[in-house]
Amino acid sequence: MKKRLLFKTLVMTIAICGSAFAWVDADSVMNIVKTSTAPIIDGVMDDVWKMVGKERLTKFDLVDATIADDWFDCFGTVRALWDEENLYLFLEMNDETIATTSESASNYEYDSVEMYFDADNSKTDGAFDSIDDIQLRYNLGQTALDEIDTGFGSGGTDWGFAKDVTAYAAVETGMGWNLEVQIPLADLKLPSGEAAVNHEFGFDVQINDRDGEQRDHMLRWWANSNQEWTNAGLFGTARFINDYVVNDYALPVGKGAFVPNIDGELETEWCDIPDLSENVYSANTAANKSAWNDGTFNIKIMWNGDKIYLFAKAWDDLIQMVGDYQADGFELYFDGDNSKAEANYDGIDDVQLRIKYGIESTANINAGGVVAPAGFAKDSIDFSWLESDDGWNIELSIPLATLNISAEAETEFGFDVQFNESDAANVRETGSKWWSSSDNSWKDASLFGTAMLKSYTFGTQVTSDGTHNGLPNDYILSENYPNPFNPTTRIQYMCPTPGLVKLRVFNALGNQIADLVNEVKQAGSYEVVFDGKQLPSGIYFYKLETSSGIMVKKMMLIQ
Numbered sequence: 288m289k290k291r292l293l294f295k296t297l298v299m300t301i302a303i304c305g306s307a308f309a310w311v312d313a314d315s316v317m318n319i320v321k322t323s324t325a326p327i328i329d330g331v332m333d334d335v336w337k338m339v340g341k342e343r344l345t346k347f348d349l350v351d352a353t354i355a356d357d358w359f360d361c362f363g364t365v366r367a368l369w370d371e372e373n374l375y376l377f378l379e380m381n382d383e384t385i386a387t388t389s390e391s392a393s394n395y396e397y398d399s400v401e402m403y404f405d406a407d408n409s410k411t412d413g414a415f416d417s418i419d420d421i422q423l424r425y426n427l428g429q430t431a432l433d434e435i436d437t438g439f440g441s442g443g444t445d446w447g448f449a450k451d452v453t454a455y456a457a458v459e460t461g462m463g464w465n466l467e468v469q470i471p472l473a474d475l476k477l478p479s480g481e482a483a484v485n486h487e488f489g490f491d492v493q494i495n496d497r498d499g500e501q502r503d504h505m506l507r508w509w510a511n512s513n514q515e516w517t518n519a520g521l522f523g524t525a526r527f528i529n530d531y532v533v534n535d536y537a538l539p540v541g542k543g544a545f546v547p548n549i550d551g552e553l554e555t556e557w558c559d560i561p562d563l564s565e566n567v568y569s570a571n572t573a574a575n576k577s578a579w580n581d582g583t584f585n586i587k588i589m590w591n592g593d594k595i596y597l598f599a600k601a602w603d604d605l606i607q608m609v610g611d612y613q614a615d616g617f618e619l620y621f622d623g624d625n626s627k628a629e630a631n632y633d634g635i636d637d638v639q640l641r642i643k644y645g646i647e648s649t650a651n652i653n654a655g656g657v658v659a660p661a662g663f664a665k666d667s668i669d670f671s672w673l674e675s676d677d678g679w680n681i682e683l684s685i686p687l688a689t690l691n692i693s694a695e696a697e698t699e700f701g702f703d704v705q706f707n708e709s710d711a712a713n714v715r716e717t718g719s720k721w722w723s724s725s726d727n728s729w730k731d732a733s734l735f736g737t738a739m740l741k742s743y744t745f746g747t748q749v750t751s752d753g754t755h756n757g758l759p760n761d762y763i764l765s766e767n768y769p770n771p772f773n774p775t776t777r778i779q780y781m782c783p784t785p786g787l788v789k790l791r792v793f794n795a796l797g798n799q800i801a802d803l804v805n806e807v808k809q810a811g812s813y814e815v816v817f818d819g820k821q822l823p824s825g826i827y828f829y830k831l832e833t834s835s836g837i838m839v840k841k842m843m844l845i846q
Contacts (some may be wrong), residue, residue, distance in 0.1 A: 317342060317490065317508075317525040320561065322368040323777065323814040324535040326375055329456035332566065336377050337722060337736070338533035340562030340585060341366045344494060348505035351513040358382045358579045359462070361496040361504040364564075369527050371480050374470050376402070378492065382463035386497035387428025394436055395495055396502045398424040400466050405489025405519045406476040412520035415440025419476040420519045421448055421490070425735040427457050427464050433582050441517040449474050462573060472555045477614035481809040491515055491521035529811035530745065531561070532779065537699060537737045537768070538563075542744040543589035547596050551673025551680045557598055560587040569705065569726040572717040580604060580677060582708030582717035584617075590740055593694050594684045601644075602708055603678035608645045609712035611653070616643035617681060620656075621700025623691030629733040632658040636691035637701070637732040644672065644679060657730035664689050668687045668745070696742035697766040701735035703728055741765070743781050743812060763832040764838040767817070771843040774820035780831055781812045787831040792817060795825060803829075819844045 326333040341364040347354045355361035362381040367374065378400055386398050395401070405411075406419035415421075415438075422438035429435075432450045454469040471477040475687055478486050493515070496504040505513060509523030531539050545556040562585045576582050580602035587598045594782075599617055609613050623636030632638075638660050641653035649665045670683035687694045703722040709715050718726065722736030742763050765779040782788060788808045792801035800822065803815045817829070824846045831838045 315523070316487065317367065317523065318528050318561075319367040319369050319374075319525055321527070321529040321532045322370055322375070322534065323532050324376070324817070325370060325373070326368070326469075328375075328454040328456050328467050329471050330456035330467045330703065332377065332465070334525045335368070335533060335535040336366055337566045338535075338538055338563075339366050339368060340564045341379075343579060343583075344492065344506045345579075346507045346509070346511055348507070348511070348513050353503060355496070355504050355506070358576065360498070361494065361506055362579050363494045363506055365492050365508060365524070368533070369472070369483065372471060372473075374472055374477065376466075376468045376470075376492075378466045378494075379456050379460075380463040380465070380494055380496075382496055384478065384498040385427065385459060385464065387426070394424055394426050394458050397428075397495070397497050398464070399424050399495045401425075401493040401516075402468075402478075403489065403491040403493075403515050403519070403522050404475050405522050408488050408524060410489055410520045410522060413518050414515065415443035415519050417444040419446065421446075421475070421661060422516050425455055425457060425466055425468065427459070427466075429457070438516055438583055439732040442518070446476075462747065481807070483527045484809045484811050485526060487524050487526045489519055490525040491522050509587055531741070531743060531815070532812045532814045534777070534814070537703065537739040538588075539740050539741045540588055540590055540595070541741045543591045543596065544744050546591055547598070547682060547684070548667045549671050549682050549684055551671040551682045553598060553600075553680065557587055560589050560598075562587060563704075563721055565706065565721065567720050567722070567724035569720055569724060569728075570631070571719035572715070573719075575716040576708075577710075578604060581710075582706065584704075584706040584719060586704055586721070588738070589745070590687065590694070593688065594686050595690070596682075596684045596693070597704075597706070598680065598707075599709075600680050601678045602679065603708060606644060606674070606679065607709040607711065607712045608643065610709060611643070611711045611715070612641060612707055613715040614643050614709050615645075615679075615705065616641060616707050617688050618642075618705040618707065618729075619690070620701065620705075620728050620732075620735050621690045622735050623739060625699040625701050627701055627733040627735060628731075630657045630731050631662075632730065632732050634658045634660060636660055638663060638690070639729050640668075642670065642681065642683070644681075656732075660691075676814045682775070692740070694740075696740055698740045700738055700740075701732055702775055703735045704740040728742075739768075762831065762833045762835050762838070764829075764840060766840060767829065768841045771845045772819070773845050774816045775816055776842060777814055777816055778829055779814045782810050782833070785809050786834045789830075790815065791830050791832075793828045793830065794822075795827070801829070819846075822846075 324335045344363040366377045402423045424436035435450050457466045491509040494506040510521040515521045581604045583602040585600045619640040639656035652665050654663045667686050667689045673680040692700045705720045708717045723734040725734050728734045763781040767776045767778045790804035
């Protein structure tokens with residue numbers, strides 16, 4: 288089967304989704320996803336952080352500082368999550384010269400991170416409003432909460448931010464350092480619970496990097512100016528969303544409200560699908576990168592009908608097509624029944640798909656691994672490449688049946704993705720991956736992550752302002768996970784509109800034994816945890832009651 292390759296520069300194609308696929312532009316808003324799993328605040332990336340894409344900090348201050356020598360000298364990314372009570376942030380900094388604070392200079396002169404918040408998004412021009420605008424500075428080498436620097440602008444007043452209810456951890460890594468932060472929403476004067484959904488607020492983040500006698504570099508997500516410490520009008524915008532909820536055990540793969548044209552171009556509808564990013568590097572190959580955009584990727588994944596669709600953007604400063612895994616390309620890993628065969632492939636539905644950049648036929652796809660599945664239908668795959676000015680895209684569709692994945696919501700399957708980047712023939716410089724840092728995924732399915740098909744559809748409804756909210760047309764009650772369970776399980780449901788929601792649990796005799804939800808819920812996705820540790824083993828039923836009717840599902844507790 289011949290595939291179309293488009294070798295042309297296409298800048299606008301990768302810019303239509305804002306900062307996720309291009310430089311931050313004036314219309315970009317950072318969408319912050321809701322989580323049902325709170326990360327541990329220790330400076331180490333928990334699995335839940337892998338479920339959300341990262342924003343790359345790309346704006347150097349060239350007025351009051353200089354551009355870094357390379358990405359080892361100063362580079363950073365930020366991820367954000369929220370739940371009913373807290374905002375969480377995780378930053379990774381590349382920094383080849385660590386400079387911790389001392390008494391000899393101001394804290395901003397040392398390695399640190401500054402965060403800016405404006406809870407009501409009023410963006411007071413030229414000042415802080417003394418109501419909810421704040422600057423927070425976290426310095427590497429400090430650990431006490433009272434060492435967090437707070438700023439309220441030039442001439443602004445302290446409106447009562449409480450450091451002692453927050454948590455943070457800053458730890459050095461082989462490439463630089465990480466910062467992980469937890470801040471109660473109320474402490475930032477941000478709304479919590481239902482009121483937080485779709486709330487927008489002013490936000491930015493800045494890295495301060497010191498290599499010599501003073502601060503050498505400043506790198507930000509949003510602003511080009513070094514005046515954010517006194518001018519909230521310079522902040523960017525972030526938004527809390529609950530179109531879907533992430534956790535630490537399974538990547539949610541929602542439905543798309545469209546069928547992509549497989550041509551390598553990023554259609555506008557793809558923008559409704561959340562991004563994933565590289566999180567780890569196989570065989571510690573991150574040190575081989577020459578720049579942040581040398582071996583970096585974002586990927587979107589969805590399903591529709593009987594197919595799974597993927598769109599990947601590869602940042603690649605030099606395209607190289609000579610070699611096998613040593614050439615530029617993607618490797619996709621699937622385990623259709625999620626059996627996760629340890630130290631092997633099961634020969635049934637575990638498969639590694641290696642798709643080298645520039646191949647023109649499905650016959651050139653390497654479908655295998657240590658044990659290739661018998662009769663794998665490579666010719667059922669549809670794919671296309673598109674070269675851009677900063678790398679290339681690949682778009683593809685695969686029938687779920689080809690992967691032995693049931694086309695039903697709540698179906699789990701093993702999954703991982705790896706971008707092989709090469710600048711010289713037959714030499715792989717980097718292998719950046721979504722889930723596992725091991726270089727043995729080609730022969731060990733237990734290293735795969737887990738994904739789950741979800742019933743909600745992105746982009747199906749249009750709000751009054753004409754934008755998509757990604758919610759279903761009716762209430763949805765998902766299968767609990769895990770099932771059977773011992774002693775806890777998770778129950779997800781979705782609301783298309785605001786309304787009273789009741790979620791209760793009953794035993795086999797019809798007696799109510801738990802009242803999980805009984806309140807008005809805003810439109811969005813929700814997840815609750817049911818704990819059966821005080822109950823005997825057996826069959827239980829959970830019932831969702833809404834204005835549109837009653838839904839009941841069965842679950843089994845095994846103590």
